[in-house]
Amino acid sequence: MALQDAKPAPDTRSRILDAAEALFVEHGFEATSMRMITGRAGVNLASVNYHFGSKEALIQDVFRRRLTWLNEARLTALEQFERAAKGAPLKPHQIVEAFFGVSLRMAADTEHGGHTFMRLLGRTYTEPSSFVRQFLADEYAAVVPRFKQALFRSLPDVPPEEILWRFHFMLGAMSYAIAGNDALQLVAEYKLDEKDPGALARRLMPFLLGGLRAPLAGQAVKSKEKTPRKAA
Amino acid sequence: MALQDAKPAPDTRSRILDAAEALFVEHGFEATSMRMITGRAGVNLASVNYHFGSKEALIQDVFRRRLTWLNEARLTALEQFERAAKGAPLKPHQIVEAFFGVSLRMAADTEHGGHTFMRLLGRTYTEPSSFVRQFLADEYAAVVPRFKQALFRSLPDVPPEEILWRFHFMLGAMSYAIAGNDALQLVAEYKLDEKDPGALARRLMPFLLGGLRAPLAGQAVKSKEKTPRKAA
DNA sequence: GTATCATTCAAACGATTGTTTGAAACGAAT
DNA sequence: ATTCGTTTCAAACAATCGTTTGAATGATAC
Numbered sequence: 001m002a003l004q005d006a007k008p009a010p011d012t013r014s015r016i017l018d019a020a021e022a023l024f025v026e027h028g029f030e031a032t033s034m035r036m037i038t039g040r041a042g043v044n045l046a047s048v049n050y051h052f053g054s055k056e057a058l059i060q061d062v063f064r065r066r067l068t069w070l071n072e073a074r075l076t077a078l079e080q081f082e083r084a085a086k087g088a089p090l091k092p093h094q095i096v097e098a099f100f101g102v103s104l105r106m107a108a109d110t111e112h113g114g115h116t117f118m119r120l121l122g123r124t125y126t127e128p129s130s131f132v133r134q135f136l137a138d139e140y141a142a143v144v145p146r147f148k149q150a151l152f153r154s155l156p157d158v159p160p161e162e163i164l165w166r167f168h169f170m171l172g173a174m175s176y177a178i179a180g181n182d183a184l185q186l187v188a189e190y191k192l193d194e195k196d197p198g199a200l201a202r203r204l205m206p207f208l209l210g211g212l213r214a215p216l217a218g219q220a221v222k223s224k225e226k227t228p229r230k231a232a
Numbered sequence: 233m234a235l236q237d238a239k240p241a242p243d244t245r246s247r248i249l250d251a252a253e254a255l256f257v258e259h260g261f262e263a264t265s266m267r268m269i270t271g272r273a274g275v276n277l278a279s280v281n282y283h284f285g286s287k288e289a290l291i292q293d294v295f296r297r298r299l300t301w302l303n304e305a306r307l308t309a310l311e312q313f314e315r316a317a318k319g320a321p322l323k324p325h326q327i328v329e330a331f332f333g334v335s336l337r338m339a340a341d342t343e344h345g346g347h348t349f350m351r352l353l354g355r356t357y358t359e360p361s362s363f364v365r366q367f368l369a370d371e372y373a374a375v376v377p378r379f380k381q382a383l384f385r386s387l388p389d390v391p392p393e394e395i396l397w398r399f400h401f402m403l404g405a406m407s408y409a410i411a412g413n414d415a416l417q418l419v420a421e422y423k424l425d426e427k428d429p430g431a432l433a434r435r436l437m438p439f440l441l442g443g444l445r446a447p448l449a450g451q452a453v454k455s456k457e458k459t460p461r462k463a464a
Numbered sequence: 465g466t467a468t469c470a471t472t473c474a475a476a477c478g479a480t481t482g483t484t485t486g487a488a489a490c491g492a493a494t
Numbered sequence: 495a496t497t498c499g500t501t502t503c504a505a506a507c508a509a510t511c512g513t514t515t516g517a518a519t520g521a522t523a524c
Contacts (some may be wrong), residue, residue: 171412173405173443203394204401214442
């Protein structure tokens with residue numbers, strides 16, 4: 001075929017990736033069998049091992065396909081803000097926007113699989129499997145230090161350790177907001193409105209910023225740690 | 233033996249529960265086999281099916297053993313605040329303390345398995361397996377409405393829907409803070425200090441309150457939703 | 465001692481797992 | 495038309511899965 005120069009056509013490789021991505025979200029890595037994947041993709045069972053080598057390698061490729069792009073987009077967004085700032089420290093909301101805003105926009109893309117992937121990614125942060133965690137660590141190695149440094153400069157009065165914790169908290173809130181859409185039904189009766197993918201971002205970003213800029217715990221008061229008295 | 237009256241002795245049942253709890257955190261439900269569980273517990277393979285019936289039933293009992301107590305403790309804490317308030321609406325920080333403070337105190341208990349269990353619980357919110365989700369929903373059925381109502385009364389100016397979202401965000405931040413301790417290593421080089429289990433609570437509670445009370449998103453602006461221009 | 469109960473044990477069950485194999489089918493180049 | 499490299503296919507592989515079985519063991523009551 002000649003017309004598959006632009007779009008390589010739904011070839012076996014990407015059909016497998018799509019099917020695996022969706023099934024991993026639905027059932028998890030372990031509970032998703034090769035036969036489920038190849039069955040959904042409409043390809044032969046052996047083709048996964050032929051194209052990817054193993055199930056582990058397939059899992060990694062499922063992530064690599066989109067995670068590399070995502071992290072580059074986050075870096076690009078950060079650098080754009082930094083260029084505009086001309087050496088001045090960024091505002092916290094800009095850094096949050098660069099990291100989490102990009103993620104949420106990807107999660108809002110329900111057509112090209114971005115939504116599915118972000119659910120999978122969020123779920124994977126708590127994935128016990130060690131090789132997945134190691135893989136994630138490698139993929140994030142180029143991004144995290146840049147954002148850390150930007151946050152340190154942006155919030156010079158906040159202890160760096162505290163900033164890292166809050167970054168971690170923000171990551172958790174976002175991941176659950178995307179991945180744990182099912183868990184939301186514990187709290188509310190309704191689901192996330194699929195018709196308005198931007199709604200989550202509009203609700204989450206203020207929460208993240210509010211948490212990031214919350215007054216520090218009473219580091220002066222160190223009497224009893226029963227109940228935090230008042231924060232604001 | 234006569235001296236095993238006070239402490240019912242590490243009987244088979246609870247040895248299985250302990251081993252399963254630890255292994256589920258370490259490897260997840262699917263990746264943890266019956267043979268791993270019985271091997272660590274030092275009991276016969278068939279004893280799981282004898283005492284619990286099936287692997288599914290074992291999983292549910294692992295949760296039930298501690299979750300029932302946890303939810304009762306959360307309710308007790310809430311009712312204590314409500315009694316003291318004499319009908320007046322509670323302060324947000326009191327509600328957060330009742331729900332999340334109790335959880336964090338359980339997570340700080342590294343000796344009696346509370347820490348292990350809370351990691352497992354946090355991880356399970358994103359668990360795809362349907363029967364676990366259904367089970368969690370049932371266990372939370374008595375607790376969630378009470379806290380929802382308390383929050384609605386406490387924040388009469390905030391739309392109820394927004395409150396539910398923020399409750400969901402808080403749940404996510406806490407779950408990740410506990411369960412995703414491994415994910416923290418993506419961000420920081422160090423781990424949570426095991427010697428100071430209360431540290432997490434002191435860091436997390438201000439973050440949660442800051443997010444809960446953050447100013448609402450600019451619900452007036454509704455121009456284009458390409459890139460959120462400015463938030464603050 | 466003997467009967468009765470609950471529990472433990474080694475062994476095996478069928479089903480399913482990820483992976484491998486060797487032949488068949490395909491497309492492009494000679 | 496024939497060769498070559500790539501891809502697909504049905505079938506089988508050993509390993510492991512959760513579960514079941516029936517006999518051995520233990521403790522308790524008669």
